[in-house]
Amino acid sequence: MIFLNNLLFCLFSIPLLGSFFLVVVSLKYSKQIGLSITCITFLFSLLLLLFFDKSLGTFQFGTSQIWFLGYTLIFSLGIDGISLFFVLLTTLLVPICLLISWNNITHFLKIYLVLFLILEAMLIGVFCILDLLLFYIFFESVLIPMFLIIGVWGSRERKMRAAFLFFLYTLFGSVSMLISILYIYYQVGTTDYRVLLTFSFSFLEQKFLWFSFFLSFATKVPMVPVHLWLPEAHVEAPTSGSVILAGVLLKLGTYGFLRFSLPLFPEACFYFSPFVYCLAGVSVVYTSFTAIRQTDFKRIIAYTSIAHMNIVVLGIFSFNVIGIEGAILQSLSHGFVASGLFMIIGVVYDRYHTRMVRYYGGLNHVMPIYVVIFLFFTMANIGLPGTSSFIGEFLILTGSFQSNTCVTLIGSTSMIIGGCYSLWLFNRVSYGNLKTQYFISFLDINKLEFLSFLPLIIGICLMGFIPFIFLNYLHMSVNNLIELIYF
Amino acid sequence: MNIKTIFLLSYIIVLPELFLGVCIVYLVFHSLFLGFNRCNNFILIEKPVLFLIKLTILFVCLLLINQNFLGLRILGFSNTFVFDILTNTSKIIIGVTSIIFFFIIEHFVSIPKINYFEYYIIFLFAFLGTFLICTSNDLLIAYLSIELQGLSFYLLASFNKNSSYSVEGGLKYFILGSFSSGLFLYGSSILYGLFGTLNFTDFSELSEDSLGNNIFSPDIFQYPLFLILISLLFKLAIAPFHVWLSDIYEGSPFSSTFFFAVVPKLSIFILFLKVFNYCFLNVFFYLTDVLVIIAVVSIIVGSFGGLEQRKLKSLLAYSSISHMGYILVVFSLPNNEGFQLAFSYLIIYMLSGLCFWFILMLIMVKTVYLKKQNKDLTDLILLHKSNSGLAINLNIILFSIAGFPPLIGFLTKIGLFLAAVEVHYYFISFLSVFCSVISTFYYIRVIKILYFEISVLVGKLYYPIKNQITFLLVLLVYFLIFFFIRPNLLFFISYKISFVL
Numbered sequence A: 001m002i003f004l005n006n007l008l009f010c011l012f013s014i015p016l017l018g019s020f021f022l023v024v025v026s027l028k029y030s031k032q033i034g035l036s037i038t039c040i041t042f043l044f045s046l047l048l049l050l051f052f053d054k055s056l057g058t059f060q061f062g063t064s065q066i067w068f069l070g071y072t073l074i075f076s077l078g079i080d081g082i083s084l085f086f087v088l089l090t091t092l093l094v095p096i097c098l099l100i101s102w103n104n105i106t107h108f109l110k111i112y113l114v115l116f117l118i119l120e121a122m123l124i125g126v127f128c129i130l131d132l133l134l135f136y137i138f139f140e141s142v143l144i145p146m147f148l149i150i151g152v153w154g155s156r157e158r159k160m161r162a163a164f165l166f167f168l169y170t171l172f173g174s175v176s177m178l179i180s181i182l183y184i185y186y187q188v189g190t191t192d193y194r195v196l197l198t199f200s201f202s203f204l205e206q207k208f209l210w211f212s213f214f215l216s217f218a219t220k221v222p223m224v225p226v227h228l229w230l231p232e233a234h235v236e237a238p239t240s241g242s243v244i245l246a247g248v249l250l251k252l253g254t255y256g257f258l259r260f261s262l263p264l265f266p267e268a269c270f271y272f273s274p275f276v277y278c279l280a281g282v283s284v285v286y287t288s289f290t291a292i293r294q295t296d297f298k299r300i301i302a303y304t305s306i307a308h309m310n311i312v313v314l315g316i317f318s319f320n321v322i323g324i325e326g327a328i329l330q331s332l333s334h335g336f337v338a339s340g341l342f343m344i345i346g347v348v349y350d351r352y353h354t355r356m357v358r359y360y361g362g363l364n365h366v367m368p369i370y371v372v373i374f375l376f377f378t379m380a381n382i383g384l385p386g387t388s389s390f391i392g393e394f395l396i397l398t399g400s401f402q403s404n405t406c407v408t409l410i411g412s413t414s415m416i417i418g419g420c421y422s423l424w425l426f427n428r429v430s431y432g433n434l435k436t437q438y439f440i441s442f443l444d445i446n447k448l449e450f451l452s453f454l455p456l457i458i459g460i461c462l463m464g465f466i467p468f469i470f471l472n473y474l475h476m477s478v479n480n481l482i483e484l485i486y487f
Numbered sequence B: 001m002n003i004k005t006i007f008l009l010s011y012i013i014v015l016p017e018l019f020l021g022v023c024i025v026y027l028v029f030h031s032l033f034l035g036f037n038r039c040n041n042f043i044l045i046e047k048p049v050l051f052l053i054k055l056t057i058l059f060v061c062l063l064l065i066n067q068n069f070l071g072l073r074i075l076g077f078s079n080t081f082v083f084d085i086l087t088n089t090s091k092i093i094i095g096v097t098s099i100i101f102f103f104i105i106e107h108f109v110s111i112p113k114i115n116y117f118e119y120y121i122i123f124l125f126a127f128l129g130t131f132l133i134c135t136s137n138d139l140l141i142a143y144l145s146i147e148l149q150g151l152s153f154y155l156l157a158s159f160n161k162n163s164s165y166s167v168e169g170g171l172k173y174f175i176l177g178s179f180s181s182g183l184f185l186y187g188s189s190i191l192y193g194l195f196g197t198l199n200f201t202d203f204s205e206l207s208e209d210s211l212g213n214n215i216f217s218p219d220i221f222q223y224p225l226f227l228i229l230i231s232l233l234f235k236l237a238i239a240p241f242h243v244w245l246s247d248i249y250e251g252s253p254f255s256s257t258f259f260f261a262v263v264p265k266l267s268i269f270i271l272f273l274k275v276f277n278y279c280f281l282n283v284f285f286y287l288t289d290v291l292v293i294i295a296v297v298s299i300i301v302g303s304f305g306g307l308e309q310r311k312l313k314s315l316l317a318y319s320s321i322s323h324m325g326y327i328l329v330v331f332s333l334p335n336n337e338g339f340q341l342a343f344s345y346l347i348i349y350m351l352s353g354l355c356f357w358f359i360l361m362l363i364m365v366k367t368v369y370l371k372k373q374n375k376d377l378t379d380l381i382l383l384h385k386s387n388s389g390l391a392i393n394l395n396i397i398l399f400s401i402a403g404f405p406p407l408i409g410f411l412t413k414i415g416l417f418l419a420a421v422e423v424h425y426y427f428i429s430f431l432s433v434f435c436s437v438i439s440t441f442y443y444i445r446v447i448k449i450l451y452f453e454i455s456v457l458v459g460k461l462y463y464p465i466k467n468q469i470t471f472l473l474v475l476l477v478y479f480l481i482f483f484f485i486r487p488n489l490l491f492f493i494s495y496k497i498s499f500v501l
Helices: A002-024 A027-051 A081-100 A109-128 A132-141 A143-153 A159-188 A193-197 A203-220 A229-236 A239-249 A251-264 A266-292 A297-316 A321-352 A368-382 A388-403 A405-430 A447-465 A468-486 B003-013 B015-034 B047-066 B085-105 B117-135 B139-157 B164-195 B200-213 B218-236 B243-251 B254-262 B264-279 B281-308 B312-332 B338-362 B388-402 B408-422 B426-451 B467-485 B488-497
Strands: A060-068 A073-079 B074-076 B081-083
Touching: A002 A027, A002 A060, A002 A073, A002 A081, A002 A109, A027 A081, A027 A109, A073 A081, A073 A109, A073 A132, A081 A109, A081 A239, A081 A251, A081 A321, A081 A447, A081 A468, A109 A132, A109 A143, A109 A239, A109 A251, A132 A143, A132 A159, A132 A193, A132 A251, A132 B408, A143 A159, A143 A239, A143 B426, A159 A193, A159 A203, A159 A229, A159 B408, A159 B426, A193 A251, A203 A251, A203 A266, A229 A239, A229 A297, A239 A251, A239 A297, A239 A321, A251 A266, A251 A297, A251 A321, A251 A468, A266 A297, A266 A405, A266 A468, A297 A321, A297 A388, A297 A405, A321 A368, A321 A388, A321 A447, A321 A468, A368 A388, A368 A405, A368 A447, A388 A405, A388 A447, B003 B015, B003 B074, B003 B081, B015 B047, B015 B117, B047 B085, B047 B117, B081 B085, B081 B117, B085 B117, B085 B254, B085 B264, B085 B338, B085 B467, B085 B488, B117 B139, B117 B254, B117 B264, B139 B164, B139 B254, B139 B264, B164 B200, B164 B218, B164 B243, B200 B264, B200 B281, B218 B264, B218 B281, B243 B312, B254 B264, B254 B312, B254 B338, B264 B281, B264 B312, B264 B338, B281 B312, B281 B426, B312 B338, B312 B408, B312 B426, B338 B388, B338 B408, B338 B467, B338 B488, B388 B408, B388 B426, B388 B467, B408 B426, B408 B467
Parallel strands: none
Antiparallel strands: A060 A073, B074 B081
16 A cells, blocks of 8 residues: 555656756766666556556545645645546656657757656656646646757757747746636635535636636647647757657646646536637637648648647537547547657658758658658548547547537548648658659668657557557546536 | 843844954954065955954854844843844844855955955945844934945945946945935934834834824824835835946946845845834835835836846846835735745845856856956856856756746745735736746746857856855755745744744
8 A cells, every 4th residue: 555655756756866866877878877767667657557446536546745834735646547648648758759869869968868857757747746736836847848958959040939939828828827726725725636626616716717727728738829839849849849749748738627627617617618619619720721831841740739639629628428538538649649740750850851841752762661650640640540549539529519519510620631731741751753852862760760659659559449448447537527517 | 130131131132243343343453464465565355364254254143043032022222222033033144145145255356356355344344234224123223224234335336446337336326325315314303203212112102002092193104104115115126216226236346246136135124124014014004005006016127127138237137126026015915924925035035146146156257358347148158068067057046036836936926926816916916927927038038048059159268166166056056946845944934033023
């Protein structure tokens, strides 16, 4: 029991202690040591999967420690079915990030590794914490390492603008949430999540609080009027930064909706659901069409991920079990697919140092394995049956069809337009004439890159063919959530 | 208790100040006659003198720590001096800050060629004035000690005799400082006319009685109190009276700016507290709205004004304006914990200010024009290449000052917003949060200059840094993280102090 209770705390502290350790060791072995620390964290997180009790919908592996007596803030950790897979996704993606940047990060290697480890600890903290104010603290602290990763290891001069946009957009979004959290603290007297669940706010309060939370989470998702930071940040970030940004950081928004907006302010959720449908529908259609006319490889994927994340939002606001389970699955699947696509871009970017689509063509003649993997991820992006996206999108659209037919129709157009731009992109890069006027030497992907693609491919296939092993973990927690919404 | 014991007790209260005063007089003679350096034509600062100065302050701190009357409040010299936990703790904090300050500047005074012994002696006088402000329990004593502190500062500001900017800065500081002191004196003379006393204890009793019995209307208090308020706001450089700050920061030598940017804020704030929160607590509630408006204006000016600054000292000046605004917001809210939060904010402000100025002292650029005093933001370019550890520390400090989560600056700011929400000042809290985001912009611009400018190939050359200095810096920065992980200690101190009033 003592072991199980301290499991999450250990998981949180391994990367933190590892980052302290990394400062001391010599630069020569720092890469290997950093990778092994993240691998240990991943293996450790698999213990969560092993010991997780599927028949319970409550928080498991709970630990708590008094942090700050002045405001009675308690550092309590615990996970349920909703947050379990987000933690696993984080611990899986961070070693992959370090693998793909194995050869192309040359300057300030140690700071890079330390920042990634701190980022991992903060992300685990965000998904495990059961206190609203501490959630905000972790939510914000993620910004610092990410800001530095974009700014220092980004590729072009424009990266400063991207880093500033990323930082300030998120900060402006989340300050309103801070005021609301303080208001909640003042009203309830604590910010412990489990206590807050038993408290019901008046309708007027709910509306204000919901909206301020929405501003913060919608910036993270991102939804349309506040989405501009994402393409910039993705384009300018290094490949590993894009992977962690698309893979985990965007999920903070949807996780926030699931964890806080829905159970704490259910009436306001219903009240504002037309507004959310409207924004999400507009985002899906607008960003899908915008993706078609981009010339930058990374921008296309960035706009795609906005569309996909907005479909997730549709699923969350369908308020039924199918929709919400679909939303969680689609978030995970997007974590795999979008990260995979960004890594695909990273592979050719490392070789040719350009992201313009017009310079590429006919790669299937010279890089066959690369093109096969690219095809796989493209199909997963479209949502081919047999891949994880299909399960996620299908469940989301089924769920949201029950609550709103019209918006489902709009949302499902993304599958068609998604087919358009994904196939267009794949066609341009892989088929046609080999553009030897731009590139002379060609090199297929090496073992290291293949190794980093492998976990994602396995994950996508596993989720596509046997989704019930994931859904089994979700059922009880989502049922719990639905109960909190309706009763 | 007979007369003799009471008399002795009075001396025990001011023992640290007495000791410091005697030591200063001795140090003047010592450096004039014994610290003479025959190799040079003029009297240079000597290593033993510096050591004696540090030892003096250390002894003063030890005296303060041992000066413990079981947390009682004791008055001496016919109620003109006071001892309680508030004064004692604030004096200890100032003392410790000053020791660290002297450790830092020891290595960096010789480079701009201002290593006369008088420089240190004047610092000690300023230090004495700061102490006396904390101890004073009487408006006249407070005025005199403000003048002692102020006059030393005017001298320190204009100490770089070769630079016309320095002289200009000192003169500006003198004119504005004496003008504001004049307002203080005018206000207190009107109060004397009304009450026939200048003592804080008498004031607090009188104002309670008179308001209860409707002898005086609060309007009578307001006029002199406004004069005192304006004078103190001048000293703290809060928004409508802030214009002098960046000018004087730019003009004066770096080490003296360091001193009057960090240390006197606490002492003036203690005086502010004594006048408004102890003497005229009943009248104070009438002033709340005015103070909140002033504070919010200060926050806005500090955050928007800093956006256009290209020089490090001006940036810090605007940063300090906005921070003093935050402190004033917490302090002036009609709230029980206001003072407690303001005090913890002040401690953290002093700590992070100390760290920041420390690093700016360390960045001495080796250029052709050695006497260049004012540092641009561009002096920090590529610091992470020439000194990576320093850049990381500066990074942590900047995020802490900006009030960013895993650092202590966040917790103190949270306290402010919470206090504002508790009394339903939603607009104020929203505005201050908004401005804190705006001010984040200029802090992260410094980080941008530190880290992101890869296209610039040639960095600056800096003087090497000694080991013990590095150790001290890391220790100070460590506290910024430590206080976040274990915030109980810091808030316990301020909680204990808040019982005094």
